Amino acid sequence: EAGVAQSPRYKIIEKRQSVAFWCNPISGHATLYWYQQILGQGPKLLIQFQNNGVVDDSQLPKDRFSAERLKGVDSTLKIQPAKLEDSAVYLCASSLDGMSGNTIYFGEGSWLTVV
Amino acid sequence: AQSVTQPDIHITVSEGASLELRCNYSYGATPYLFWYVQSPGQGLQLLLKYFSGDTLVQGIKGFEAEFKRSQSSFNLRKPSVHWSDAAEYFCAVGANPPHAGKSTFGDGTTLTVKP
Numbered sequence: 668e669a670g671v672a673q674s675p676r677y678k679i680i681e682k683r684q685s686v687a688f689w690c691n692p693i694s695g696h697a698t699l700y701w702y703q704q705i706l707g708q709g710p711k712l713l714i715q716f717q718n719n720g721v722v723d724d725s726q727l728p729k730d731r732f733s734a735e736r737l738k739g740v741d742s743t744l745k746i747q748p749a750k751l752e753d754s755a756v757y758l759c760a761s762s763l764d765g766m767s768g769n770t771i772y773f774g775e776g777s778w779l780t781v782v
Numbered sequence: 783a784q785s786v787t788q789p790d791i792h793i794t795v796s797e798g799a800s801l802e803l804r805c806n807y808s809y810g811a812t813p814y815l816f817w818y819v820q821s822p823g824q825g826l827q828l829l830l831k832y833f834s835g836d837t838l839v840q841g842i843k844g845f846e847a848e849f850k851r852s853q854s855s856f857n858l859r860k861p862s863v864h865w866s867d868a869a870e871y872f873c874a875v876g877a878n879p880p881h882a883g884k885s886t887f888g889d890g891t892t893l894t895v896k897p
Contacts, residue, residue, distance in 0.1 A: 671825070709786075709872050709887025710826070723884055758825055771885075773818075773825030 669693065671774035673759050679780045685747035688777040692740070692761030698722075700771065701734055701744050702758040710758055716742065717764075749781045784809045784875050788888035795863050796896045803858040803891050805873030814876035815856040816885060817847055821869045829871075832856065843867070868895045 672691040680686050692699050697718050702710035713732065714724040718739035727734070731750070736742040746753055756776040763769040785808045795801050807813055814833050818826040830841025837849040847858045856873060870892050874885040 708889050709874070711887070712884045715884065760825075770828050770831075773827070775823065775825045 671759055671761055671772055673757075673774040673777050675777060676775065677778045677780075679782060680749055682751055682781050683748040685745065686749060686779060687743055687745045688757050688759075688779075690742045690744070690759030690774060692742070692759070693772055695763070696761035696772075697739070697764045698762045698769075699736055699742050700758075700760040700762075701742070702760065702773075704756040704758055704776070706755070713744070713757075746779075749779075751781050754779055754781045784813075784886045786873050786875050786886050786888035788871075788873055788891050790891045791889075792892045792894070794894040794896060797865050798862050801858075801860045801863045801867070801893070803871050803873075803893070805856045805858065805888060806854050807856060807873070807875045808854065809875050813856075814885075815847075815849060816874040816876060817841065817845070817856070817858045818872045818874065818887075819843075819869050820872065820890075826872065829858070863893075863895055865895045865897065868893055 674689050678686055699716045701713045703713050704710040713727045714734045715722040716736040719736045734744045756778050758773050758776045760771045760773040762771045787806045789804050816831045817829040819829050820826045829845050830839045832839045832849045839847050845860050849856050870890045872887050872890045874887045876885040
């Protein structure tokens with residue numbers, strides 16, 4: 668079974684530029700998550716989708732971050748304009764239906780460095 | 783608000799020795815508790831989870847964890863560590879569904895295994 672796919676794996680941009688990350692969840696998984704993991708910290712949930720609807724985006728900095736999940740499958744996370752403090756690993760994850768009994772599977776992450 | 787504390791930032795053990803990683807949580811209701819492992823450059827992998835029932839939970843790779851409500855702890859253990867166990871370990875407490883993905887993670891414990 669294919670896992671959660673993310674791209675690009677690594678990205679270096681200058682502050683005030685924009686960047687987009689793509690995620691393809693495990694086939695059949697209705698729930699998709701984007702996490703931000705700053706070096707030395709645990710992951711923090713940015714946004715959770717159930718199919719193509721947003722369940723929780725309370726921790727998403729909406730002035731610069733946006734995410735969409737068209738057709739309830741792939742998802743894109745965009746940052747515009749980027750700040751130095753956005754340097755982090757962006758982890759995409761998916762689960763069967765978002766209920767607590769279902770395992771959340773993580774991708775390998777997209778590493779962002781803002782200079 | 784829920785929170786997780788992993789008191790040990792870094793632990794070093796000899797191969798074959800036993801391991802215990804500490805996790806303390808704060809949560810108002812019955813918690814959903816998780817342990818994840820993250821190898822360098824990789825995403826997180828679920829080791830085990832606790833929702834209810836038996837307080838001693840068995841996971842993958844020979845790991846187990848014990849939920850102690852009186853101590854608000856969910857410590858991870860392994861009787862004999864292998865060199866391949868060197869990684870970062872995260873404890874997390876999850877919210878009730880459908881917000882199960884909004885787990886609060888600790889800042890992790892880095893495990894080094896000496897030959």
